[in-house]
Amino acid sequence: MTATLTRPHGDDPEVLRPPSDREAALLGSPMPQDRVRALVVTIVLTLIGGFVRLQNLGVPTDKGSPVFDEKHYVPQAWQVLRNGGFEDNAGYELVVHPPLAKQLIAVGEALFGYGGWGWRIVPAIAGTVLIALTVVIARRLTRSTLLGGIAGVLVICDGVLHVQSRMGMLDIFIAVFALAAFACLLRDRDQVRERLATAVRQGWVHETRFGPKLGFRWWRFAAGLMVGLTFAIKWSGLYYMAAFGVLCVAFDVAARRAAGVERPWVGTLRRDVAPALWAIVAIPVLTYLASYWAWFASETATDRYYTEIKNVDPGLFGFLPAALRSLGEYTANVLHFHATLFTPKDHPHPWESKPWTWPMGLRPMLYSYESGASVSGCGGSECVRATMLIGTPALWWLALPMLGWSLWRTLFRFDWRYAAVTVGYLAGLLPWFINLDRQMYFFYATPMAPFLALGLTLICGQILGAARRGAERRGTGLLAIALYTGLVVANFAWLWPILNADPITTTHWQAEMWLPSWR
Template sequence: MIATLAHAEPDRAVTPPPYSDREATLLGRPMPADRLRGWLVTLALTVIGGVVRFQNLGFPTDKGTPVFDEKYYAAQAWQILRNGGYEDNAGYEYIVHPPLAKQLIAAGEALFGYNGWGWRFAAAIAGTLIVLLTIRIARRLTRSTLLGGIAGVLVICDGVLHLQSRMSMLDIFIALFVVAAFACLLADRDQVRTRLAIAVRDGWVGESPYGPRLGFRWWRFGAGLMIGLAFAVKWSGLYHLAAFGLLCVAFDVAARRAAGVRRPWVGTIVRDVAPALWAFVGIAFLMYLGSWWAWFASETGTDRNYVAIKEIAPGFFGWIPPALRSLGDYSMNVLQFHETLLTPKDQPHPWESKPWTWPMGLRPMLYYYESGDAAAGCGGPGCVRATMLIGTPAMWWLALPMLAWGLWRWIFRADWRYAAVLTGYLAGLLPWFLNLDRQMYFFYATTLAPFLILGLTLALGQILGSANRGFERRGTGLAVVSLYVGLVVANFLWLWPILNGDPITGEHWQTELWLPSWH
């Protein structure tokens, strides 16, 4: 498929009308002309990704019950389904995340019942949509359908995204909404530059030293909606909210400067910052509150009447409705839970990991393990069935080189594409270094995977080279890229048994564990 797309000249772009230098700088390289083929490639790979994620989705289970942390979220989703959207078990002390992802899981349970298919269906849908979004993002970043398709293959073959798409946990949902927000942000960047190019062509870009007003920006509004949904899955969505808000401002400053605005920084502050704050803070916060709709409408939701039951004097906050004050106190209790979720010095969790191990996936997580008669089917004695969260090493072991190359391109070549991708990646990694005593696990790194793949895709695009640089250069680049993609696919197929719980011999199980830290 890679060779076929390459010979079809994926970098061929729409022939533009004559632009001035300033307009050309604003617009950059146009999107490729093969729009239909781009969507055909996207949909074909999305279908393949869906098949890979949905196959045998109901396995494994623990004698028909959830495995690992599914035991929390599948059960909470079942409560939500029973109650019409909210949780109410006051004796259950682990309701420490917003309700959105559990509401989505509940939708799957409504369709298929309380079984593996039911509590994993929504996660598989989310993982499949990440395939689609990553292809479209990569195509927009590189202006190449071929590279968009390569990004899709890499997403399908990543062990973290694959297994998280097959588990009733929250992290695949936050990854979905973060990637969707990033896609909207990139579309907004292109739209802003198109509007400024029109202003340049029509001669009114310099009527104000601050530059023109840009009208309502639907893509920025969409980014705020998506980041609000990420926040409504887990509070860690706030990290990406802050990072993407700053990235949006940086995009606006760069666009106004490229358009020749005399005071681009002041123009951005005057024209763009307030709407950006509304999109990335106001809209996001409203989306977060909206995810609690059923809790607000209930009488028995967890801590729904907290301030009344505890007889908390409102004081200065008396003007705030009791329901909102109850949610605030409930949230403070949840915050305290997270702040005190520390690693016991005498009995650490056997699969805990710290964030410096995440980029290369040095400490994966064992979700499920059976051996002996319960795991029969490998064709020999001593069978093993296991699912382990492992990032495909052919990609994850290149994380540090990707980061180094991306930072060099960002700082010394002003390559905005790497700046955008690394902003998304580092927003999912760096904040976890602020409290290293907290219990942390590799599945927190789920949001890193799409940005790792986008960074690798940008690098592969540079290796591939432009279609205009000669057959020999293009052919060599295509060979290198094809070999790498083939290596990733082969690596994923090797890990397949321990990503899906297939029966294997004990000897085979040991060959899957490449590093001592994987044991």
């Protein structure tokens, strides 16, 4: 680590000294000072990714109508636009997710109308923002602008993130808000350590055996807000609330221990847990309720007056306003819908998959398929135009090795970076094992994709090696990760036609199907 000189407390302010061992343990490796270069890399990669996401965004459609699960959310977003923020089609009775994502999609429909661009422009923007977030996060994790740029290339070239950024569906919003919450937690971690390093330097870290109070933590507050936005997209945001809450507490305990606090666990419980519960639990719940602003204000929203119409006995909740009780009943009905969403055993959905297949993308999803006389432009006698949700194999087929290495680094090397990324990855995977009879699809794995890219970037950083290991060692590592990054780009380019519904020959279509489970 490059020593950062600090001013001693109580001495001549012009006399500089190197940081103590305890300060160095708290501060860790400094962020790289190439801020202009980092900004340029982030902007360039974001613009490239945005251009790629926007290519032919209006395709595919089903004779001008949405495809696959767009058929649920796009019309609901149109209702939101028509009604001023809420859905009201009671006969449809499939309003089974919070309103935020549909409100966001409605913004695009307001700008571009009821068509492919209108349905998909805001998801495409969200997928583009995700690229910038990944670059920033990877740079903070690795203290390397080069590795931040590599992470950006990986998420640009992931088929899952690419396709979901081009669909009027919900999951890309979960991915971007969960990743934003993760970014805020990392910034909060560094800020807490900087504050504790100041306490060590100035000699007041041991004023009590529980350690000092750390003041208001705006980055933790921002993390809670982002978790709340995730929760307001889908209820699976609850899992990120739990996972990131545990991660926040673990960061605080580790920071107090590094500062030499006599009782770091008790200190964290006394000083940090209550504010963390407010930031990571209360703020998300309030944000979730705020997403129903139009529902509360309406007269005709789905189940708005459920308790009054059904004459529901309030029981212990009689002290709550009728509107909140109606939302609770509506929520209970939605929970029942999700808990009993089973695939008939005699008529399974052809593209259903279970979570143990997701890490390697063994069962992708076909969103649209056309062939025959209606498709031309492939240069052959028979053409195919298809959109398939498929993870780039050069990324996804390394998921299990990445996860295994990350767990090893977490458990036996106490590497907080791998631990944090693993928590984010598993928060998107493990909860789906709770109810395996439920109907599930590969697009539920979308929020896992950026954490997969971050985990692979950490491994690339180890392969690259530190500069102090010598030019030859670093040069070999640089060659290895350059070849791997090139492989990912080439793999993405190969999949491009079936990610974007470009017309291809039937022979080319068959060549794209690498595994029997892809068919």
